[in-house]
Amino acid sequence: MSSPTPQTTALPTAQTAAYPATVTCPFCALHCDDLVLRGSGANLTCVRAVAGLSRWQDMSTRPARISGKASSLSDAVARAQRLLKKARRPLISGLGADVDGVRAALRLAQTHDGWYDPAQSEAQAPLISATQRQGVIRTTFSEVRNRADLVIVIGSSVLNEVPRFIQRVVAPTVSVDGRDLADRRVLVVGASTGQLRKALPTVPESQLPASIKCSDTELPSLLQTLAARVSNKPSSGQRGIERAADALWAAISEASYTAFVWQTDASLGTAPNATVELLFDLIARLNQQSRAAALPIGGSHGAASAMAVTTWLTGYPSRIRFQRGQIEYNPAQFSWRQLIAERATDLVVWVDAFNAMPLPECGDLPVLLIGGDEADAERATVRLPTGLPGLDHDAQIIRGDQVIALTMRAAATPTGPHAPPVRDVIHALTGDAADVLKGWL
Amino acid sequence: MRIRLRGGQIYDPASGLAGVTKDIDIVDGYIAAADAEPSDVHDISGCVVMAGGIDAHTHIGGGKVNIARMMLPEIQRSDDPMAVVTTSEAGLRYLEMGYTACFEPAMMPTNARQVHMEFADTPFVDKGAYVMLGSDDLLLRMLRDGADFSQVKDYVAWTMSASRALAVKVVNPGGINAFKFNQRRLDLDEQNTHYGVTPRQILTTLSQALSELGVVHPLHIHGCNLGVPGNVETTAESIRALEGRPGHFTHLQFHAYGTEGDFKFSSGAAQLAELVNQHPNVSIDVGQIMFGQTVTESGDAMHQHAGCKHAHPNKWTIMDIECDAGCGVVPFRYRDKNFVNALQWAIGLELFLLIDDPWRVFLTTDHPNGAPFTSYPHLIRLLCDKTFRDEHFRRLHPEAQKMSTLPSITREYTLEEIAIMTRAAPARSLGLTQLGHLGVGAQADVVVYRPHDDLERMFRTPHLVFKDGTLAVRDGRLTDAGALLPSGATHAADVHFDLGITRDLTRWFDDHYTMRADSMVISEDEITGFGRGRLVKHKTSRRE
Numbered sequence: 001m002s003s004p005t006p007q008t009t010a011l012p013t014a015q016t017a018a019y020p021a022t023v024t025c026p027f028c029a030l031h032c033d034d035l036v037l038r039g040s041g042a043n044l045t046c047v048r049a050v051a052g053l054s055r056w057q058d059m060s061t062r063p064a065r066i067s068g069k070a071s072s073l074s075d076a077v078a079r080a081q082r083l084l085k086k087a088r089r090p091l092i093s094g095l096g097a098d099v100d101g102v103r104a105a106l107r108l109a110q111t112h113d114g115w116y117d118p119a120q121s122e123a124q125a126p127l128i129s130a131t132q133r134q135g136v137i138r139t140t141f142s143e144v145r146n147r148a149d150l151v152i153v154i155g156s157s158v159l160n161e162v163p164r165f166i167q168r169v170v171a172p173t174v175s176v177d178g179r180d181l182a183d184r185r186v187l188v189v190g191a192s193t194g195q196l197r198k199a200l201p202t203v204p205e206s207q208l209p210a211s212i213k214c215s216d217t218e219l220p221s222l223l224q225t226l227a228a229r230v231s232n233k234p235s236s237g238q239r240g241i242e243r244a245a246d247a248l249w250a251a252i253s254e255a256s257y258t259a260f261v262w263q264t265d266a267s268l269g270t271a272p273n274a275t276v277e278l279l280f281d282l283i284a285r286l287n288q289q290s291r292a293a294a295l296p297i298g299g300s301h302g303a304a305s306a307m308a309v310t311t312w313l314t315g316y317p318s319r320i321r322f323q324r325g326q327i328e329y330n331p332a333q334f335s336w337r338q339l340i341a342e343r344a345t346d347l348v349v350w351v352d353a354f355n356a357m358p359l360p361e362c363g364d365l366p367v368l369l370i371g372g373d374e375a376d377a378e379r380a381t382v383r384l385p386t387g388l389p390g391l392d393h394d395a396q397i398i399r400g401d402q403v404i405a406l407t408m409r410a411a412a413t414p415t416g417p418h419a420p421p422v423r424d425v426i427h428a429l430t431g432d433a434a435d436v437l438k439g440w441l
Numbered sequence: 442m443r444i445r446l447r448g449g450q451i452y453d454p455a456s457g458l459a460g461v462t463k464d465i466d467i468v469d470g471y472i473a474a475a476d477a478e479p480s481d482v483h484d485i486s487g488c489v490v491m492a493g494g495i496d497a498h499t500h501i502g503g504g505k506v507n508i509a510r511m512m513l514p515e516i517q518r519s520d521d522p523m524a525v526v527t528t529s530e531a532g533l534r535y536l537e538m539g540y541t542a543c544f545e546p547a548m549m550p551t552n553a554r555q556v557h558m559e560f561a562d563t564p565f566v567d568k569g570a571y572v573m574l575g576s577d578d579l580l581l582r583m584l585r586d587g588a589d590f591s592q593v594k595d596y597v598a599w600t601m602s603a604s605r606a607l608a609v610k611v612v613n614p615g616g617i618n619a620f621k622f623n624q625r626r627l628d629l630d631e632q633n634t635h636y637g638v639t640p641r642q643i644l645t646t647l648s649q650a651l652s653e654l655g656v657v658h659p660l661h662i663h664g665c666n667l668g669v670p671g672n673v674e675t676t677a678e679s680i681r682a683l684e685g686r687p688g689h690f691t692h693l694q695f696h697a698y699g700t701e702g703d704f705k706f707s708s709g710a711a712q713l714a715e716l717v718n719q720h721p722n723v724s725i726d727v728g729q730i731m732f733g734q735t736v737t738e739s740g741d742a743m744h745q746h747a748g749c750k751h752a753h754p755n756k757w758t759i760m761d762i763e764c765d766a767g768c769g770v771v772p773f774r775y776r777d778k779n780f781v782n783a784l785q786w787a788i789g790l791e792l793f794l795l796i797d798d799p800w801r802v803f804l805t806t807d808h809p810n811g812a813p814f815t816s817y818p819h820l821i822r823l824l825c826d827k828t829f830r831d832e833h834f835r836r837l838h839p840e841a842q843k844m845s846t847l848p849s850i851t852r853e854y855t856l857e858e859i860a861i862m863t864r865a866a867p868a869r870s871l872g873l874t875q876l877g878h879l880g881v882g883a884q885a886d887v888v889v890y891r892p893h894d895d896l897e898r899m900f901r902t903p904h905l906v907f908k909d910g911t912l913a914v915r916d917g918r919l920t921d922a923g924a925l926l927p928s929g930a931t932h933a934a935d936v937h938f939d940l941g942i943t944r945d946l947t948r949w950f951d952d953h954y955t956m957r958a959d960s961m962v963i964s965e966d967e968i969t970g971f972g973r974g975r976l977v978k979h980k981t982s983r984r985e
Contacts, residue, residue: 024960033960034951099558100971131512131758135749139761140551141955146578146764147621168955176578176764176953177635256623287746291623293761311510312502312559315517315527329514396558396967399956403504403762405554406960407967 024408026354026390027052029265029300029400030141030162030169037411046163055355056388059418062374065383073384074441077433080368080382084429087347087366090114093336094350096302096357096371098395099405101386101422102309105351108426110322115345117336118310119357120303121318123265125331126276127296128307128317134277135284139259139293140401141168146175149184150255152248153209154219154279156191157266159199162297162400165261166200185251189222189244190214190269212244219269222248223278230285257291264298297400301354302389304398308405340365352376353386353422370425385419392417443468444910445479448486449889452860455869455878459857465490467885470910474881485889488904491860492877493541493886494817497867498661498691498726499808501531502545502559502570504552505738505768508758509809513736513772515754523813524735532564532929534815537914539903541886542567542876542929546610546661546691547740549573551763553604554963560931561973565908565923567876567886569932571661572606573740575643576617578764579949581636584646592945597650598938598983599946603962605933607871607979608658610691611647612740613665614640617767620743627743629665629678640665641682648686655982656934657872659687659724664696667744671700673709680716680723689870692728692807694789704780707844708788714795724870725796726803729789729820730782731812736772738810745769764954775812783841787834793824794850799861800869817863818900824854825896872979873932885910928974935978 024033027048036043037053044050064076071079084090092109095102095118109116121128130136144151151170158165166186173182186209188196193211200208214222221237225245228235230252235242252258260279262268268275279294286292299307307317314320314327319334321327328334339345340362348362352371359369359376369380377383389395390408398405410417420428420440428436444467451458451465466475500506509525510517516525526534535543543563548556548570560568574580574597583593601609615638616627624634629641648660664679666672676696680688690696699707717723734753739745742759748771749757757771775782789811796802804821808814823830834847842848854862868877875884889905906914906923913923943958950958968976 030955033957103562128511131508132514132756134756135752136756136758137746137760138758140763142551142763142765142953143621143761145955146953147761172953174952176949177582257621287759291621307511308507308555309558311507312528313562315510315525315530316514317511329518396554398555403552403555403760404956405552405558406956407554407964 023411024390024406025049026388026397026408028162029297029304030164031397031399031406032164032168033406048163056391059388060415062377062385062418064385065377065380067381068378073437074433076382076384077428077437077441080384081429081433083347083366083368083382084112087112089345090347090349091336091339091345092116092349092351094119094352094357095306096352096354097306097422098302098353098389098397099305099309100396101351101353101389101426102302102306103313104423104426106310106313108349108430111430113323115321115334115339116310117319117334117339118303118306119336120265120299120306121335122337124298124303124307124317126268126273127264127298128331129273130276130280134280136280137283137287137293139295140403141295144259144261144295145169145172146177147257148259149181150251150258151184151186152258152260153186153188154190154260154262155266155268156188156195156199157263158261158297159196161263161266161300166203185255186210187212187248187251189248190216190219212247213240214244216269220271220274220278223275223282227278227282227285230282252286252292258286259293259295261295261297264296265300265303295401299398299400299402301356302397304400304402308398308402351422353389370422384425386422386425387417387419389421392419393421395421442481443473443477443479444481444483445475446483446485446490446887446889448484449488449490451879452489452491452856453879454857454861454865456880465879465887467887467907467910470885472879472881472883472885483905485905487892489856489890489892490879491888491890492864492879492883493888493906493908494539494863495542495867495873495877496535496540496805496808496814497544497803497871498546498805499543499814500545500547500738500810501543501563502528503548503556505547505740505770506559508768508770509736509738512756512758512770516734516736521733523815524809528559528562529564532566533919536565536906536908536923537917537919538815538817538901539888539890539906540566541906541908542873544568544607544871545570547571547573547612548604548606549740549762549766550577550600550604550961551765553606553961554967557605557931557963557968561928561968565913565926565929567929567932569607569871571608571610572601572604573610573612573766574600574647575611575614576766578618581615581618581633581638584638584642585636591939592942593646594650594653595938595942597647598654598936599942601656601934601936602938605931605963605968605976607932607934608656608661609647609651610661610663611643612663612766613667613743614643616640616665616743617740620746620767621761625743625747627665629675629682644679644682648683648688652686653983654936656936657979657981658870659689661689661691663691663741667695667739667741668748669744670698670706672696673699673712676709676713677716680720683722685722687722690723690725692805692810693725693792694728694730694785694811697788697792702844704840706781706784708784708791708846710788710791711795711846714792717796717801718798724801724803725792726805727789727792728805728807728811730775730785731806731816731819732775732777732782732786733812734772734774735809735812736770738768738770740766740768742767742769745771777836778838780838780841783837784844787837787841787845787847790823790830790847791845791850794852799858800866802862803867804862818897821859821900822895822897825859827851827853871932927972930975930977931968932977932979934981936981937983
């Protein structure tokens, strides 16, 4: 299928500078590294990138705040230092940050005997659980682009959350290995044609991916029925399910390499854990005779970085407690949501450098917000502004297929970066703020 | 400040010293001639002194290592967690054991940045990595299309340079790629079903390229048919396929299986040992297995997938990665009462004991594939103490005992040979001129052992470990000064390539991939920024 017709925009001329104009986009899990922001080569076709860049330019209106009121950065830092000193069991969460920001956040949790759980551990739970319990076969973006002659997308969220997915991963027709992928098929399970039209407004009707009817609650049944097809066993599901399974099985049988794609940050039907488990089970069965793999796209807004860095530094992906040098992992109980609800913490430190992880309701708990948008900032006890990784400062991040790591080089603006990186903000809280935040205070 | 280690017995094979009593001086992080008054003296009479250990093949960083961590929290919480360690733990445990340099052998070009990030969080030890080539579509395409050899060479050099690699590894040549096309096996002279290229062609091309690029370490070869009974023939053929060119065969134990006997599984160690003895161009590391729970982490997605049915516990992850390579993470438990595992244990030891030249054998367990690296002291004792070895042999599955020649092998490794295998030889093979020896000018990574009849005990807990001249570990414990040590250096090869290849790569990546070629290039500040440690660039000398 062809890619959407690009409509290019460029940054307003006030932003033009002699600096390298190609940046890596921070705004979704695909982290496209081909964004040309200005000049004749400007190529901003992605709605998400355009919206994100526009918000980024407004960032200078995001000051430090104490109890919702704008304050100087040095006052806010001093107040934040006092908050931290007083806390006996802080919760470090949010964790929309770059690799260095996550490292600093982990160190903060460690030195303060804190709880630590990235906000997206909920969305990542089915994938983590599957990895810890069963056989999993996965793949990555370029592999799907070049290998998969059948792409089965579960739900339409991918198309909304990763706007250039079709253009960059599915639409290209010539594989690196020389095969012609013009006849690549794309099926979207659980999204109506109407939803597809809305998600892909510039794609001609005749080229829209095919829609396979399946409601949120029916997804597990559909997968079980499909597994029965693969194993040549009888199934006795409802007629709608059987029809959907027939269509999918017909497509899979003809394909050489089937990629199953879904968005982890969005809901995967009403039973995501069971659905993901069944998906991986199905894929394992398919690989007995043919080739297939999963591409669970997740970890936008720093979450993939948080998961990877946390795992290599602590051994666990999320939901941990530091206590006197020991690390305890309890995925069932140490979720940020539960810890806040049960008041197991006495200070919520919420890191949100990408302005994409809404601050939860914390009741009367003090909140130290690093980053975040203004609505959240007004609810926080202290808000310290932080730069947008990859635009305000150089940053390393891990892409949403959890293999590729990228170094994003900051774009220059005439007025300089908006705020210091998460790493420096956190270091200022426990060190010599005047030294760490030289130039900002 | 001048530190003197007085009265130790020096085992420095690179300098020709085997048990000579000699003082060692350390000044400003390097070994100095003992020609001035020291400010600090350690009386180590009777102690054994060696350079810091060098592990030339250990999986300590990168995507698949991280998948294993996430997969196996129960191992981390268990009594024996060392198969799955954090980056901090890895650096610390290696240092405590007297190892001061570690090398990740399976770095994918597209995952290289993550490897270096994990290295930045691995304290104390020097490190480096070998970059994987041979299943990447770009190389296979070049071979299929008969590309100019100079273009292939430039591509190899560019890849090494971009990924800051010290050497190149090939894993199941063409096979990881073949699996993506549903091919389930690939023998040395069998064609990759899509590209029509054979492993033999890939081995020959890559080893020739490295030779002409002047990279010191030869092609690091994880051969065809990993783990398949009968693969001894493939390995023998692969050795011959080098035709005298240098090559390093890794975890040879997993490639040394015959098909004799009732279980159709037998030892090919003697056959391979003889070949290695006859081919001075070949070096190996063993990949010894030890009994217990561990996890296998390999780029060889084809054979890891085939082996999933043996996973213990019953879970695993296989990945096809970015038109580059793949990986497979499969937990495994080796049992002495299991015929195959028991014989694998014996095969590894047979290889050690039947290959004559310790300069061409590195001591490894392919951590964690055969066993965690913390089993090295136990392995050293098995090699040096025949009585101890025989005792352990008698615990094996009785049928496995009948299939091994181990009882008849009387050889006991000497301390000098251990020093060669664990220090001098890997340093020389990797081109690390300032490591692995105690000559003047060497980096002061020095280990002092209290002698003990029980070599396992001796090697498990060194008395003193110096890293870059700082006393970092005393009697198995990190010192205050050790805790403040900066990161170890990252070792990479300084390879040269014609810039024209970057034009080609830019176009190929733009045409087919989901990131730009430029994004693959790891800049120096990514490795050295924020006081992360030096980048040591080892010279190469390109020859046309």
